[in-house]
Amino acid sequence: MKENHLSELKILKEIAELLNQGTDLQSILSEVLKKLLSVTGLQTGWIFLIDHAGGFELTARENLPPALSERNYAPMCSGDCWCINKYNKGRLDKATNIIECKRIEDAIEKGLGDTCGLTHHATVPLKVGNEKFGLLNVGSPYKTRFNHEELALLESVALQIGSALKRITLTQREQEIALTTERNRLARDLHDSVNQLLFSLSLTARGGIEMTKDTDVKETFGYIQDLAQEALNEMRALIWQLRPKGLEKGIVSALCSYGEMLGLKVNVVVNGVIHLPSTIEETLWRIGQEAFANCKKHSGESSVHLSIHAVENRISLKIKDSGCGFQYDEKKELPSLGLKSMKDRTEALGGSFQIQSETDKGTKIQVTIPF
Structure with a gap:
């Protein structure tokens, strides 16, 4: 009994050391899973990270049978299963024996390949306090049940993983705050130095126009004034990008203020009120x-329609203009880096991006993001 206790302490110590080595989730969880299987003699394991909306990601896996590994682990990356369903319904709070694995059953039914004798697994929620992050699942061929000691060990490991995930989340949040602080500092510096210099240059050029009677000199000063004003407008837009005025009051206020700065009339419709995570808001x-x-530069219109709709666990942003539009084929690549950037930003948060546009019929962009 004493030897078992010492062995468990050694396992927990080794896993704790792995979890404290960095902040890259995928590599850390993969190493922890590999170590856990090695020291417990279990063969197969996988970790699902699950977001607040119930969406899951296969973040780590080890020795999955061919039936679950085919097509780049497709059977593990989509569809539902009993452990995730229980987790999402709040019915999975501690290490539990799962009678049978639904993903294995589905793989057998579809004839996806060899299951290597894997039929059952234990599942453990990854959490710290009341905050949950996902699931740790482990199993071995022909093993149909885990005893209390095994489940207790798995629960201890899961608690360690949950604490590490919390630490990594806080670290990332601190980095985001530091980045925002640096952006704000840079925006202040640009406003206090370069912005003021450009404004002074524009005023000086204007004074030069009024002081001279020479036509060529007037044209030169006029050209300098135009360039200074253009650079000043670009600088103001850059400062807006670094430190969006009004974002502390919410996304609607920030976008309306930015539209006004561009000279656009923003028509707003908002349904639902919700506090958004900073990453989604930005x-x-x-x-x-x-x-x-894009509307200001290409549509030929001076107004734009902004719609924000929040419902349950997702937010939808729609921006529409009635301008010149362009011929868009959804089967082809997006025609500009700006549109590609919008799509990439949306999909990075698990959202969907849609664009509709026709010549002389305007353009509509719709983004939906879960949270």
Whole structure:
């Protein structure tokens, strides 16, 4: 009994050391899973990270049978299963024996390949306090049940993983705050130095125009004034990108203020009120910013329609203009880097990006992001 206790402590110590080595989730969880299987004698394991909307990601896996590994682990990356369903319904709070694995059953039914005798697995929620992050699943060929000691060990490991995930989340949040602070500092520096110099240059050129009677000199000063004003406008837009005024009051306020700065009339419709995570709010801001800039440059219109709809666990942003539009074929690549950037930002958060446009019929962009 004492030897078992010492062995468990050694396992927990080794796993704790692995979890404290960095902040890259995938590599850390893969190493921890490999170590756990090695020291316990279990053969197969996988970790699902699950977001607040119930969406899951296969973040780590070890020795999955061919039936679950085919097509780049497709059977593990989509569809539902009993452990995730229980987790999402709040009915999975501790290490549990799962009678049978639904993914294995589905693989057998579809004839996806060899299951290597894997039929059952234990599942353990990854959590710290009341905050949950996902599931740890482990199993071995022909093993149909885990005893209390095994489940207790798995629960201890899962608690360690949950604590590490919390630490990594806080570290990432601190990095985001540091990045925002640096952006704000840079925006202040640009406003106090370069912005003021360009403004002074524009005023000096204007004074030169009024002081001279020489036509060529007037034209030269006029050209300098135009260039200074153009550079000043670009600088103001850059400062907006670094430090969006009004974002602290919410995404709607920030986008309306930015539209006004561009000279656009923003018609707003908002349904639902919700506090958004900072990453989603900033993503919506960047997408709206790009869409408004495109409207100003290309649509030929001076107004734009902004719609934000929040319902249950997702937010939808729609931006539409009635301008010249363009011929868009959804089967082809997006025609500009700006549109590609919007799509990439959306999909990075698990959202969907849609664009509709026809010549002389305007353009509509719709983004939906879960949270």
